[in-house]
Amino acid sequence: MDSQEQHGRCGAVTAHPTQALLAAIVESSDDAILSKTLDGTITSWNRAATRIFGYQPEEMIGAPIHRLIPTELLGEEAGIIRRLRAGERIEHYETVRLSKNGNRIDVALTISPIRDADGRITGASKIAREIGQRKEMERLLVQTEKMIVAGRMAATIAHEINNPLEAIVNLVYLARLDPSVSDEVRDHLALAEQEIERVSLIARQTLGYFRESTRAGSEQIDKLVDEILTVYRSKLVHSRIVVHRNYSPVPAIAVRRGELTQVFANLLANAIDAMGKGGDLFLDIGPATVAGHEGIRVQFVDRGIGIPENQLEQIFEPFFTTKPENGTGIGLWISRQLVESHSGTITVTSKTGPDDHGTCFSIFLPFTPLCKVDIHSALIEKGTHVSEL
């Protein structure tokens, strides 16, 4: 092994056989091993350090250790130096470091003081172990654990709400039959009945009883969205939100109605939450082709606070919420699953500028041979209508 040469790259200066052997061990370690002076100047840098952080030894020897530390963690280094000066050894300190290309790397650090012949502390050796994979495993475990708990809780709640729901369905049905009820109230009751049926369906699905029998049926997506708007009408008015509907004619499509209702209702509720000061909400529905597949696109475009770029993927994770008071953070996670179970996609773009802010959720539902229903009759009706609710 060319230990002399690698020894040299590590920045050490002796050719003593034992030290050469030690240097070879350091060089072949899987962990990044480096040394630094007490003012934070790097004095040696092994091969694993190059692999993990992406810098060559000649770039790092003589450079400040700060280069590896994210700005918000710079204070950490001062604390470490203080402990080192006191002769303390720091073991398995989990933190984050930066690679040359700016990626954040989870590491566990073991830092020991280096002393000169007189016992004075002159610097420190650092061993950095990559723990990204372990961290990811831990994260998945915690997530699975949360899911199991949530699953149990959901099943319990579903079970408990099923019975009162049945009573409500019966009462609404009876109220609807009452001859003294006006047509308008009867329409409202019919809608209420549908919504209750939807809750009851979710409850049964949660209990795992009903999944197979919720077959796709032929639905007009624009009608479905309008029904949800009717259910949310008073909330929209109260929140001073004006809805602009821009619908192009689309054919009926075979979808599971309850599931898509859940998706659109969640997108609408999120938009309302994001538009605390009210404003315009645009709903666009029309035919679209994505990756060669024909289908229907539904877009919810709000002028709300927007979503910071670093949260755009997180929002689809279970339990990610920025609404500590009333959010569970599962709305978009479920929505993505439901859309994907229709072979569709849900995408998001957002802006958070002081004057230009808002979010666009776009759902694409492809026509599959099974989904394409009655396309001819829908296409007879040409043109686009724009209306306000």
Ligand SMILES: Nc1ncnc2c1ncn2[C@@H]1O[C@H](COP(=O)(O)OP(=O)(O)OP(=O)(O)O)[C@@H](O)[C@H]1O
């Ligand atoms: N239109 C939007 N504008 C701004 N932020 C949004 C929008 N839609 C979603 N978000 C962000 O995504 C997060 C996750 O949304 P999601 O619907 O999954 O959960 P939630 O609304 O917080 O809770 P719930 O489970 O009750 O729906 C929200 O907390 C919010 O931060």
Ligand SMILES: [Mg+2]
């Ligand atoms: Mg939500």
